[in-house]
Amino acid sequence: MILVNGVETNHIPVNDRGFQYGDGLFETIEVVDGQPVFLEQHLVRLGSGCLRLNIPRPNIQQITDEIYYVCKNSKQAVLKIIITRGAGGRGYRQPETVHPTRVISLHPFPEYPNAHSEQGIVAHICNARLGLNPALAGIKHLNRLEQILARAEWDDPTVQEGIMLDINDHVIEGTMTNLFYVKDDIIYTASLQSTGVAGVMRGIIAKLLPEHGCKLIEHEYGKEDLLSADEVFVCNSIIGIWPVKQIEGVSFSVGKLSNQLQGWLAQLKEKAHSYAL
């Protein structure tokens, strides 16, 4: 089912600025038993993205009602929300009054083997680079050509994710995930000041780690730091946490921290779920 501004349809107007310029934002949310998981965190990020792009924020009651309407009866699915600056004339200048477009759609949950979260995945290092622009860094906006170029680099079904560097050779994230590594019991991830997407799951992990006495450092780092790590994992709202067992022939031990984190995350989801029901 797809709702566009509250109406069930599969289409949007050609003159929507989302289509004309990628002028908008999106969220991708796991749905379990009709409940969107970590919905509050996703709506907070959506709102802060709207603020940064100066798109009027959606009415929380209205969008929440629509989200629950679309999710109801769904055992497990992926919910996608798109907010754009709405219809506009030709040209970059926004209309005097902006009426944002709100698209809420439900998609099948991808069938990932359990082995991905238990034994870890193989990752490729992409040639496609992330450009640098602090004004857009962190925002989950609709300008995604860099990720598309990166994801087009491999077809090998044994490779589950591509790791992207920025144009200055700093390691940033996966094409669809955020990336963490562990070295001497300290956890590191990219700081995302100049590029990258500040994932909701990344934010949840950044809260979980100190709560469990683990030290997380956000910094700039290179491929050598990553490849000499003790442990590596990727995350997003759909996959949760996947340990990385191999990057370009270099193997990593799987699980000491990743498995702990998966457990903490499962507890958090369980708690949120019982509360929601």
Place this chain on the structure above:
Amino acid sequence: MILVNGVETNHIPVNDRGFQYGDGLFETIEVVDGQPVFLEQHLVRLGSGCLRLNIPRPNIQQITDEIYYVCKNSKQAVLKIIITRGAGGRGYRQPETVHPTRVISLHPFPEYPNAHSEQGIVAHICNARLGLNPALAGIKHLNRLEQILARAEWDDPTVQEGIMLDINDHVIEGTMTNLFYVKDDIIYTASLQSTGVAGVMRGIIAKLLPEHGCKLIEHEYGKEDLLSADEVFVCNSIIGIWPVKQIEGVSFSVGKLSNQLQGWLAQLKEKAHSYAL
């Protein structure tokens, strides 16, 4: 009138990758007496953009027929062509078989006063920066949030264009134009190796200048070079050439080269037009 894959409609499917990710390209073309001006150059650029993004190129006969169908009976208008990677599932990976979406639409020609091309315009220097990514540099793709943020910076109707620097403080282009400056009878413009849009009008000017014995240098340059120029002008396919008379309080003499170029351009358009008729 809007044609989507040859069919008259105002809508596209929500799952079009142009809407989901800005996964596509566009062209903006002047139409005079039913004739799209410099159509061949626009189709060549569109094709080379498709090649770089690995989107199947449109069938030239088909798209040309559609373009002429949409333009017929139009005295003066703006034609916009959008090519996207077509419908796709959720996720950055492209479908196994790509069926591009082709949107051809006609828009009113903007009513710019003659003074813009005769006496010159006032330009603002934008705070919004252009990010750097050689893989996307030059392509007129649908990821245009940077231009949108820049264009939102001013409302003053006496300011006609915003000049954008990249994140390394190099001057690149206008929000909707390419930018040239003249110093000691040599013409300079940004090289667009790492960012920017390689406009069709920029390409035409780059051919016209040496044909008329003028020297053009593409290089990296800063705001100080621009502000100490003898003459400055901006260009695109719709406005042609506008001299810049003032940038942030600094005035420039208008017209020595800009007026010559406008004349050479008019001759070229006249020649192309008589040929087309």
